[in-house]
Amino acid sequence: MSQRVEVWIDALRATGSPVVSVFDRGLLYGDSVFETLRTYGGRIFELEAHLERLKSSAELVGIPWLPEFENLGPETRAQVESAGFPEAYVRLMVTRGEGPLGLLPDPALRPRRITLISELSLPGEEFYERGAKVSSFVAEPRFGLKELAGAKMGNYVLGIRALRAARQQGADEAIFVDPNGVVSEGATSNVFFVRGRTLLTPPEEGILAGITRAVVLDLAERAGLEVRWEAPNIDELGAADEVFLTSSLRGIVPVVEVDGRTVSSGVPGQWTRKLRVLLEERALQRSLNGTRARDL
Ligand SMILES: Cc1ncc(COP(=O)(O)O)c(C=O)c1O
Structure with missing residues (x-):
């Protein structure tokens, strides 16, 4: 290596x-x-x-x-x-x-x-400027038992399979949907979408409650967005004004295509960009004033 x-x-x-x-x-x-x-x-x-x-x-x-x-x-x-x-x-x-x-x-x-x-090795800024493509992957709740989806367990075989299928379709991330097309989360990310001034994300039950997701929900409320918990079906996701993913490593990733359908005008949305800036600011502030260091 x-x-x-x-x-x-x-x-x-x-x-x-x-x-x-x-x-x-x-x-x-x-x-x-x-x-x-x-x-x-x-x-x-x-x-x-x-x-x-x-x-x-x-x-x-x-x-x-x-x-x-x-x-x-x-x-x-x-x-x-x-x-x-x-x-x-x-x-x-x-x-x-x-x-x-x-x-x-x-x-x-x-x-x-x-x-x-x-x-740390991350995609370059051009990836965030261009935005990601996602494709859906149909699966029953991840571990048969909904509560286990809340545990970050060592077995990621389903995520690996979903991500490989997404890559074969030219997408950057896989989005898990149930057999009715209802969205839960990404292979290694949480899903958000914006309608007007409302930020929506699937409720916590049956997903991994992301650490970044929690921070973004807080930032969004402070920035004046209304926050709602709603699991869209995959067509509703593609029809949203903005879509983005969150994860600890990549932060906020704008999504510009869902199952081949262009989201809005095909470029990262304004709320997505704003929240990205706010997340970076929050992370660097925490680093500068050492809040976490004192907490521990
Ligand atoms: C299935 C799944 N959902 C969501 C996330 C995002 O969680 P976090 O923001 O805590 O990294 C991850 C991260 O790896 C994940 O594997």
Whole structure:
């Protein structure tokens, strides 16, 4: 691998080729939870919110939350600093740990935390100027059980399949729809659309409640948009005034095409642009005044 990736396993920095047991249940059964984070101005954005979601994901799948995991905030910040990248991509994982084969986990298993940090690499500004194309992917609620969609679990096979299908159709992101065409979320993003002065997004039930989504909802209300929770069908999405996606790594991504249909005039909308600026400002402000650092 040419990219430098710094790895910590149970808070110990791994050198050489990091190794995790083939009996780790994260590998055997996708029995793990994770978070993807990034820095702005060298500081992790919304670290506390990500750690809360990591903990709630672990609770949802029944992975015990060890006392030392309470220290993940300062621990991760120190790791980011020591990795020394100008801006960092951070992946935090908690697996149920290593144990005998068999589906039912032994309660004595010791969960393991793994942190990967590399240099942040994002699409260039021209991608945001041009806007993304999305295509729908029909699936039942992601894990059969709606509540599990709220857990960020290690198994992303459905997302991988959806994203590959989207790429084959020349789209940048896949949008999950149910068999009736009702939109839930993207393969790795949340979906928003604008009608007039109203910002709409599917309700939290059955989706991963994005950290960026929550920040954007707050920014939108402050900016004078009315916020409503509504799951459109895919045709309504394409007919909206503006459409955009949110995720921790890419922030706000304008959408200009839905299933081959051009959204509005085919360029990123004005609210989308404004919210993008506001999100960057919020992230850099947090970084400058160190709010999150003090919180932790
Ligand atoms: C399925 C899914 N929905 C939504 C999101 C966006 O969440 P966040 O803003 O917390 O990155 C992600 C991010 O990876 C995701 O995988």
